[in-house]
Amino acid sequence: xxxxxxxxxxxxxxxxxxxxxxxxxxxxxxxxxxxxxxxxxxxxxxxxxxxxxxxxxxxxxxxxxxxxxxxxxxxxxxxxxxxxxxxxxxxxxxxxxxxxxxxxxxxxxxxxxxxxxxxxxx
Numbered sequence: 656x657x658x659x660x661x662x663x664x665x666x667x668x669x670x671x672x673x674x675x676x677x678x679x680x681x682x683x684x685x686x687x688x689x690x691x692x693x694x695x696x697x698x699x700x701x702x703x704x705x706x707x708x709x710x711x712x713x714x715x716x717x718x719x720x721x722x723x724x725x726x727x728x729x730x731x732x733x734x735x736x737x738x739x740x741x742x743x744x745x746x747x748x749x750x751x752x753x754x755x756x757x758x759x760x761x762x763x764x765x766x767x768x769x770x771x772x773x774x775x776x777x
Contacts, residue, residue: 658692659685694761701757705750726750 708727734743
């Protein structure tokens with residue numbers, strides 16, 4: 656909601672006067688201006704989903720039939736509670752490519768946005 660409030664109403668007014676449809680207004684005004692905010696929110700959302708150990712552990716401990724199991728809780732169960740430190744470390748290490756992927760997608764999205772605004776990539 657805060658991101659939508661940063662978009663100037665004059666841009667919407669100008670697009671409406673120029674005859675843009677609601678889809679065109681969204682595609683060419685709203686979405687490009689919200690791209691940096693979407694990238695940051697997506698990055699934090701993915702990071703918190705992967706690392707939100709304490710909430711899942713306190714409420715459900717992985718849930719019935721592992722319904723709310725995360726990689727972090729699975730790693731803890733295997734390494735600390737189960738005594739299989741190697742398997743727990745492997746599960747924790749397996750989270751790294753997913754986290755890096757989410758961060759790189761967000762970073763390249765922001766870099767693309769800077770290029771569209773005429774900034775250099777230096």
